[in-house]
Amino acid sequence: MDPLADLLDGVRARSAAFCQAILEPPWSLRISDGAPLALATTLRGHAWIMLGDGEPVPMRTGDVAIVKGPEPYTISDDPATPPEIVVHPGNRLTTMDGVDITERMRLGPRTSGYGPDGSAIVASGTYQVTGDVSERLLNALPQVVLVPRSGEQSPIMELLAREVDNEGPGQQVVLDRLLDLALLATLRAWFARPEAQAPGWYRAQSDPLIGPALRLIHDDPARPWTVASLAQKVGASRAAFARRFTTLVGEPPMAYLVGWRMALAADLLRSSDTTIDSVARHVGYANAFALSVAFKRVRGVSPSRHRTGR
DSSP states (O other): OOHHHHHHHTTOOSSOOEEEEEEOSSOEEEEOSOOSEEEEEEEESOEEEEOTTSOOEEEOBTOEEEEEOSSOEEEESSTTSOOOEEEEGGGEEEETTOOBOHHHHEEETTEEESOTTOSEEEEEEEEOOOSHHHHHHHTTSOSEEEEOGGGOOOOHHHHHHHHTTOOOTTHHHHHHHHHHHHHHHHHHHHHTSGGGOOOHHHHGGGSTTHHHHHHHHHHOTTSOOOHHHHHHHHTOOHHHHHHHHHHHHSSOHHHHHHHHHHHHHHHHHHHOOOOHHHHHHHTTOSSHHHHHHHHHHHHSSOHHHHHHTO
């Protein structure tokens, strides 16, 4: 797989909380669901997204936004409108003083609001992101990614809106997969914009030499790659390959390889009971000792400490 596909593999929606709110000005929602990543769009009307002390971000009809959590943020009809409803995990709704109004606001299985004819409809889905591999993607994003409708050619968000209140068999899986596609389409549209300052590993994927080399590393991280063997595989001299890789990706080939192996190892250590020796061989090290030396040098802790979180 390519780097983006690998990083997104750990950001898949699984029983994602997807909902829509039908609202009438003045309105303001305080999002406190603790989700590391959220995807939002305005299906009708407009909205403003506000995180901490940052500048409010306008979201017009059809725009799609990716918001990084887990800190609370606000979506409202106007930056000056104070929050009146808090959105908690599981789409539970309360007033600002804690009174539960989930049932009072319910208009459908995944739709809330004061009535079906509000002038604004905001739809959103959340991801529970875990793992060091996925963290590499989150680190490449600003707090709010906004892709205007003109830059988002995919009709996926409209499909999501049509599916949101269906209750047929397999409906949650349908929503999860549509949400995954929406995230991928939005990220690709965002990284293609000049202001995105896409990370080196993303820009390099389209390079005829470095793109194939990145795929080789991601497809087979355990292989004993060297700069020379990677250069040979893509048909370049060692020196030219190393220079071009470093320029495009932002770090030398072996540094990138080690970073990728450490991210994979970190996730395996936390997500399975596989022995450290097996993890070592899976990511290209001869034994647990060799992995421990590399892991501690890069991460500052031993694999066993990382596994236990101590």
